[in-house]
Amino acid sequence: MAQSNLEFKTIKKIHEAYNAKKVSPLELTQDFFKSIKASKHNAYLTVCEERALGQAKAATQTLSKSGKVPSDQFPLFGIPLGLKDVLTLDGVRTTCASKIIENYIPPYTATAVERLEKAGSITLGKLNMDEFAMGGSNENSAFGPVLHPTHEGYVPGGSSGGSATAVKAGLCVAALGTDTGGSVRLPASYCGVVGLKPTYGRVSRYGLVAFASSLDQIGPLTHDTEDAARILDVMSGHDPKDSTSAAMPKSQVLKAMTTAPDWSKVKIGVPKEYSVGGLSPDVEKSLQESLKWFEKKGAKLIPISLPHTKYAVAIYYIVAVSEASSNLARFDGVRFGVRPKDADQSPDLPTFYKRVRSNFGPEVKRRIILGTFALSSGYYDAYYRRACQVRRLVKQDFEKAFSQVDVIISPVSPSTAFKLGEKSKDPIKMYLNDIFTIPVNLAGLPAMSVPCGQDHKGLPIGLQFTTPAFQEEKLFSMAHAFEVRT
Amino acid sequence: MQAPIEVNEALTRKISDLARIQLTDTEVTTFTTQLKDILAYVDQLSEVNVAGVEPMTHPLDPETPTREDIAAPFETDAEGKPKVLLHAPEKMYDSFQVPPIL
Numbered sequence: 001m002a003q004s005n006l007e008f009k010t011i012k013k014i015h016e017a018y019n020a021k022k023v024s025p026l027e028l029t030q031d032f033f034k035s036i037k038a039s040k041h042n043a044y045l046t047v048c049e050e051r052a053l054g055q056a057k058a059a060t061q062t063l064s065k066s067g068k069v070p071s072d073q074f075p076l077f078g079i080p081l082g083l084k085d086v087l088t089l090d091g092v093r094t095t096c097a098s099k100i101i102e103n104y105i106p107p108y109t110a111t112a113v114e115r116l117e118k119a120g121s122i123t124l125g126k127l128n129m130d131e132f133a134m135g136g137s138n139e140n141s142a143f144g145p146v147l148h149p150t151h152e153g154y155v156p157g158g159s160s161g162g163s164a165t166a167v168k169a170g171l172c173v174a175a176l177g178t179d180t181g182g183s184v185r186l187p188a189s190y191c192g193v194v195g196l197k198p199t200y201g202r203v204s205r206y207g208l209v210a211f212a213s214s215l216d217q218i219g220p221l222t223h224d225t226e227d228a229a230r231i232l233d234v235m236s237g238h239d240p241k242d243s244t245s246a247a248m249p250k251s252q253v254l255k256a257m258t259t260a261p262d263w264s265k266v267k268i269g270v271p272k273e274y275s276v277g278g279l280s281p282d283v284e285k286s287l288q289e290s291l292k293w294f295e296k297k298g299a300k301l302i303p304i305s306l307p308h309t310k311y312a313v314a315i316y317y318i319v320a321v322s323e324a325s326s327n328l329a330r331f332d333g334v335r336f337g338v339r340p341k342d343a344d345q346s347p348d349l350p351t352f353y354k355r356v357r358s359n360f361g362p363e364v365k366r367r368i369i370l371g372t373f374a375l376s377s378g379y380y381d382a383y384y385r386r387a388c389q390v391r392r393l394v395k396q397d398f399e400k401a402f403s404q405v406d407v408i409i410s411p412v413s414p415s416t417a418f419k420l421g422e423k424s425k426d427p428i429k430m431y432l433n434d435i436f437t438i439p440v441n442l443a444g445l446p447a448m449s450v451p452c453g454q455d456h457k458g459l460p461i462g463l464q465f466t467t468p469a470f471q472e473e474k475l476f477s478m479a480h481a482f483e484v485r486t
Numbered sequence: 487m488q489a490p491i492e493v494n495e496a497l498t499r500k501i502s503d504l505a506r507i508q509l510t511d512t513e514v515t516t517f518t519t520q521l522k523d524i525l526a527y528v529d530q531l532s533e534v535n536v537a538g539v540e541p542m543t544h545p546l547d548p549e550t551p552t553r554e555d556i557a558a559p560f561e562t563d564a565e566g567k568p569k570v571l572l573h574a575p576e577k578m579y580d581s582f583q584v585p586p587i588l
Binding site: 107200201214243246308310311315336339345353354360362369370373382386389390392393442469 | 574
């Protein structure tokens with residue numbers, strides 16, 4: 001018999017299987033661990049088997065008593081999930097894929113994770129990623145790269161590469177990732193799964209180890225938009241522990257997406273700056289075919305302009321690294337993490353810090369140095385301040401566009417997944433993969449990657465949907481309609 | 487924008503000193519080249535007219551709210567020790583321990 005984790009993939013299918021007694025939460029969880037142990041993808045950094053089996057046993061008991069999944073009270077009842085290893089879980093090792101905190105066991109749980117577990121989910125373990133979420137290919141992990149789930153020798157995208165691979169390869173039902181410049185959407189697109197970056201402030205960042213605080217958001221990677229909706233509805237909503245979480249109730253996305261859009265009223269924005277050269281022919285073709293589908297449904301395609309798009313990567317690599325240089329100052333070997341022996345023998349405190357912090361990987365060091373430079377005396381106005389000014393112009397581009405259209409459609413990335421090692425020598429080339437995803441983070445908008453086709457090698461292509469802030473309901477109704485394409 | 491900055495190994499060393507990051511000589515050479523490339527790329531921002539544009543440091547408008555300043559006890563483990571100390575690299579008397587600095 002097929003393993004249950006490969007047979008029942010989505011939350012809905014699993015709950016149906018639980019209700020029909022085709023599989024129990026314990027059996028399903030055990031099957032996931034079988035797959036995780038047999039997998040060669042390097043997707044997990046830590047598995048919490050004992051903890052997860054405890055959760056699964058409790059769920060199995062509840063189910064045998066109630067006879068039916070108590071989905072009203074526990075919408076994620078008995079659903080095995082994976083967490084990007086940048087999210088804390090009380091008592092479970094959290095490394096951020098870095099040597100510098102490879103032994104860190106947090107004493108608290110991230111709000112988003114706590115809400116998922118309260119809704120009944122089972123946590124299988126912590127997923128590999130680019131170190132401190134810095135990277136677009138998942139080659140920057142101190143514990144080795146994550147491999148693409150279906151194409152050997154290719155990268156899964158990053159930085160939530162472990163999350164995308166784990167979902168696609170059947171190593172969890174769904175996973176949480178984080179998105180600072182595209183780190184959920186890019187790997188989702190490369191691996192052929194759904195990836196959501198919620199509006200900034202929609203999901204609490206409490207317990208998310210900060211990379212760039214004005215850009216980071218937690219988002220799900222899932223097999224379909226419906227699973228993403230179920231997860232967002234559980235983990236969104238104000239959290240007093242995060243002063244940047246919006247004072248809003250939980251989203252009601254699942255309910256909203258059951259109603260198909262009235263296509264005759266839908267205006268779709270197609271940014272001209274996103275298709276001028278640079279797109280691989282396969283991505284271009286897939287984009288055009290997708291746009292035709294919307295047109296056939298009766299939606300109006302409206303060419304729009306986001307003129308400051310070409311500056312997005314430059315802005316990002318000033319703003320994100322500046323925030324990172326500040327956020328990562330906390331890794332000093334005093335309160336947590338690794339303190340090498342030679343550090344303890346330092347003649348002075350600066351040397352102590354330097355010896356501890358030499359344990360960051362190359363990409364992290366590069367970004368901290370760039371950020372320290374951009375914020376340093378004499379360069380602040382020319383770099384950080386100017387980047388923040390152009391950032392506002394990017395946001396204004398979107399505001400102008402959304403006065404004419406409901407949703408913006410674009411590719412997630414100019415190309416499909418590339419080979420391991422292909423771009424790792426050239427940071428700028430790697431950074432430019434994020435040209436279509438970064439503007440969304442700069443402006444704080446919600447966006448989603450939905451699979452829309454494949455290139456000539458069979459590598460997945462993702463289509464990006466973007467709406468105004470806090471309009472996830474609209475985002476999901478469009479993306480879901482496109483996904484099922486009836 | 488000001489006169490172009492000369493990016494050289496001395497600058498990389500100065501910045502890594504400010505960032506409290508120890509670099510090997512090879513890293514200094516590599517990072518200097520890459521810093522040069524990245525700053526040359528980023529220089530395109532100087533062509534944008536930003537006169538009168540308020541810098542945007544955060545997506546949230548208006549400013550984030552503050553909360554009440556209420557003292558809350560540290561979470562403790564089964565033995566009543568503060569949980570934040572559980573994984574301190576070195577500790578002494580419920581405190582984080584660092585090497586002497588004077």
